[in-house]
Amino acid sequence: MSERKDRVTVARLQKMKREREPIAMLTAYDYPTGQLAEASGVDVVLVGDSLGMVVLGYESTVPVTLEDMVHHTRAVRRGISRPLLVADLPFLTYRLGVRDALQAAGRLMQEGGASAVKMEGGRDLAPTVKACVEAGIPVMGHIGLKPQAVHQTGYRIQGKTEQSVRELVDDAEALTEAGAFAFVLECVTEEAAQTISESVPVPTIGIGSGRQCDGQVLVFHDVVQFSVNGFRPSFVKTYADAGETVLSGLAEYVRDVKNRRFPQEQHVFHGKSAVYGGTKR
Ligand SMILES: Nc1nc(=O)c2c([nH]1)NC[C@@H]1CN(c3ccc(C(=O)N[C@@H](CCC(=O)O)C(=O)O)cc3)CN21
Numbered sequence: 001m002s003e004r005k006d007r008v009t010v011a012r013l014q015k016m017k018r019e020r021e022p023i024a025m026l027t028a029y030d031y032p033t034g035q036l037a038e039a040s041g042v043d044v045v046l047v048g049d050s051l052g053m054v055v056l057g058y059e060s061t062v063p064v065t066l067e068d069m070v071h072h073t074r075a076v077r078r079g080i081s082r083p084l085l086v087a088d089l090p091f092l093t094y095r096l097g098v099r100d101a102l103q104a105a106g107r108l109m110q111e112g113g114a115s116a117v118k119m120e121g122g123r124d125l126a127p128t129v130k131a132c133v134e135a136g137i138p139v140m141g142h143i144g145l146k147p148q149a150v151h152q153t154g155y156r157i158q159g160k161t162e163q164s165v166r167e168l169v170d171d172a173e174a175l176t177e178a179g180a181f182a183f184v185l186e187c188v189t190e191e192a193a194q195t196i197s198e199s200v201p202v203p204t205i206g207i208g209s210g211r212q213c214d215g216q217v218l219v220f221h222d223v224v225q226f227s228v229n230g231f232r233p234s235f236v237k238t239y240a241d242a243g244e245t246v247l248s249g250l251a252e253y254v255r256d257v258k259n260r261r262f263p264q265e266q267h268v269f270h271g272k273s274a275v276y277g278g279t280k281r
């Protein structure tokens, strides 16, 4: 574990905004991706419910359960110590009433080891956010494109009209007022992101929302293209081709087995009794 003083806290993120130091956030879903995220130097690790799409193979984030999130958050927790660990509350778990939201958030923290939770929504969530914060649960908001609402709205860029920007600012202000320590701005225009980021004292973490946010977040599998011809939104920049590298290694392994080039002498254990004649069956 890294020194306690090293750890990224909610207060540190807010100081970064004041000092205009960009915040780097990345998703992770298990122990190795958590370890890689930490080693990269990110400030915040998000166990996103994008889990459902990039790891579990669902078509949207809607089927992801609280059990899924707890299970994966625990694994990421074991892989990281310095970054702030934020876990997503899945579809509906924070909309059945404040009591249920507190209970769900509590599980992500107590069983999953998260240091904060994230939930999708604006003004409508202010009472929920307030109750969590009063209970000692730091909340990251999430406005703009809300993937959990895909069946209602599709995946559409937000903040294109003045009216839409006004509503986003209202949401951001209401969430800040309720005590959210930061929020994700997903797929809003760069102009909207600038207006929102200037309207609130807490950091905005953008995804597909341009250069004026206080930080950026991307999905792990998008950054390193860890998939075989997977879906890739246009706002993503790919920094490595992990899918291709991994696939070519795996294919070579299979070829070696088929051609009896693996295993070789250095991969083998010997005893005293057995006699190996050196011929193949
Ligand atoms: N691999 C992956 N990366 C993500 O960023 C991501 C997920 N999965 N799953 C959960 C949500 C869903 N997200 C999405 C999904 C679709 C679009 C999309 O279709 N965007 C279009 C723009 C749409 C428009 O023009 O209105 C694009 O071209 O990027 C964007 C974000 C972001 N999240």
Ligand SMILES: CC(C)C(=O)C(=O)O
Pocket: 027, 046, 047, 048, 049, 050, 051, 088, 184, 186, 207, 217, 218, 219
């Ligand atoms: C894309 C990020 C912000 C997210 O919410 C997720 O990974 O689920």
